[in-house]
Amino acid sequence: MEEKELKWLKLDNAAKIYPAARRRNWNNMFRVSATLKEPVDPFLLNQAVTETVPRFPSISARLRKGFFWYYLEETESLPRARMDTYAPLADIRFKDIRKCAFRVLYYRRRIALEIYHSLTDGNGGLVFLKTVVSRYLELRYGIEIPHTDGVLDIEVAAPEEELEDSFLKYSGDVRMSRKEPSSYHIKGQINESGYLDLTCVTLDVNDLLKRTREKGVTITEYLTALFIMSTLEIQKREGNGKRFVKILVPVNLRKLFLSSTLRNFVLFVTPGVDPKLGEYTFDEVLQSVHYQMKLDVTPKNMRARIAANVKSEKYLIVRIMPLAIKNMIMKLVYSLVGETKATFTCSNLGNVKVPSEMEPYIERFDFVLGAQVTQHNNCGVVSFGDKLRINLTRNIKEAKLEYEFIKALKAQGIAYTLEGTRVE
Numbered sequence: 001m002e003e004k005e006l007k008w009l010k011l012d013n014a015a016k017i018y019p020a021a022r023r024r025n026w027n028n029m030f031r032v033s034a035t036l037k038e039p040v041d042p043f044l045l046n047q048a049v050t051e052t053v054p055r056f057p058s059i060s061a062r063l064r065k066g067f068f069w070y071y072l073e074e075t076e077s078l079p080r081a082r083m084d085t086y087a088p089l090a091d092i093r094f095k096d097i098r099k100c101a102f103r104v105l106y107y108r109r110r111i112a113l114e115i116y117h118s119l120t121d122g123n124g125g126l127v128f129l130k131t132v133v134s135r136y137l138e139l140r141y142g143i144e145i146p147h148t149d150g151v152l153d154i155e156v157a158a159p160e161e162e163l164e165d166s167f168l169k170y171s172g173d174v175r176m177s178r179k180e181p182s183s184y185h186i187k188g189q190i191n192e193s194g195y196l197d198l199t200c201v202t203l204d205v206n207d208l209l210k211r212t213r214e215k216g217v218t219i220t221e222y223l224t225a226l227f228i229m230s231t232l233e234i235q236k237r238e239g240n241g242k243r244f245v246k247i248l249v250p251v252n253l254r255k256l257f258l259s260s261t262l263r264n265f266v267l268f269v270t271p272g273v274d275p276k277l278g279e280y281t282f283d284e285v286l287q288s289v290h291y292q293m294k295l296d297v298t299p300k301n302m303r304a305r306i307a308a309n310v311k312s313e314k315y316l317i318v319r320i321m322p323l324a325i326k327n328m329i330m331k332l333v334y335s336l337v338g339e340t341k342a343t344f345t346c347s348n349l350g351n352v353k354v355p356s357e358m359e360p361y362i363e364r365f366d367f368v369l370g371a372q373v374t375q376h377n378n379c380g381v382v383s384f385g386d387k388l389r390i391n392l393t394r395n396i397k398e399a400k401l402e403y404e405f406i407k408a409l410k411a412q413g414i415a416y417t418l419e420g421t422r423v424e
Helices: 017-021 042-055 122-141 205-215 219-238 282-296 299-314 316-320 323-338 400-411
Strands: 008-010 029-036 061-065 070-074 102-107 110-116 197-204 245-252 266-269 344-351 362-369 377-384 387-394 417-420
Touching (some): 017 323, 029 122, 042 122, 110 122, 122 344, 122 362, 197 400, 205 219, 205 282, 205 387, 219 245, 219 282, 219 344, 219 400, 266 282, 344 362, 362 377, 362 387, 387 400
Parallel strands (some): 245 344, 344 377
Antiparallel strands (some): 008 070, 029 110, 029 362, 061 070, 102 110, 197 417, 245 266, 377 387
16 A cells, blocks of 8 residues: 655744743643533544544644754644543643644533644634534534634635745844843742643623723733733732833734734734833723734734744754754743743633534633743633633642732722632
């Protein structure tokens, strides 16, 4: 029998840092999940995955090692859906990523995908999840779901625009400097178990929208300001000086450049405040975040930021440098710069839309980020229907951020429900 030739792809510009920057306790995976209204049938879920993944060649892949760069290769065998553990993003080993860089989990009514960041970002992962769930619902209930709202037609091959590296396509001619001051980090005692603590705060979308419209800001800006206020309180209480407090906010560039790529196409901005300038009210922080985001998130600025990353990899000395040396340099740069510029990440996937035929079967969506080496807290946000879910993760024992964030919500009179670690 003739051996099948596996297809391969270069890593996109953003993906190259993740294999180099990995640590024993951090592989940079993320989770997107849908909780249904009835228990998951594992047999039908596996069938849905088997039928769906050929439509996503850039995600149904494994990480391979070349002489000059890592690259993605079509996986030889698909992972079987397995029972979820009690902790998100647990027991992930790099050797598993080199066999298949995503996994499918289920637990009671939840279908979860955990995806290595070199494959795609949260937006691409959400399209993958919605397409898997739509096929599962078709198999389970005998319904037909249209290919709209991020549900793709699995009978059609992926077009080239979904597989492109949009960083290369939309890079500008002028590079923007990456220099900025380092930020305060929340300290704590590392969990020896290696598991993440997960706390989910649920807010009413309509209440939040009413507040943000009154202030003339977005939900992302409002939440970012709350997190800055929370972190300022931690820094002040612990007497750790007056360092910048900045939140790393991913920006989905598909909206700015009308890209259809399913690979990574996100850049980051870091709005924040300088405590050395004095005390801040919430409204002062909120307006500062709003105008920083307005200033930074423009096509011209983003092209210049893209150019700074793209042009670095095009230098001849970089291109011909063996991968082992590249890895050492990128790991050093990431250690010195990658996590120092922000206190932690707050990534908002926004309001999830699905075809109306799917809505009666889905209760909620969730988005979970792993904690990093020195950024011990992270936050994934997503909304569906009238509920917004904020998933706070940490790899330290102390629930400092969760405690202060709940205090900040109370100070603004925002009603909430809480799941997970007790922080009140």
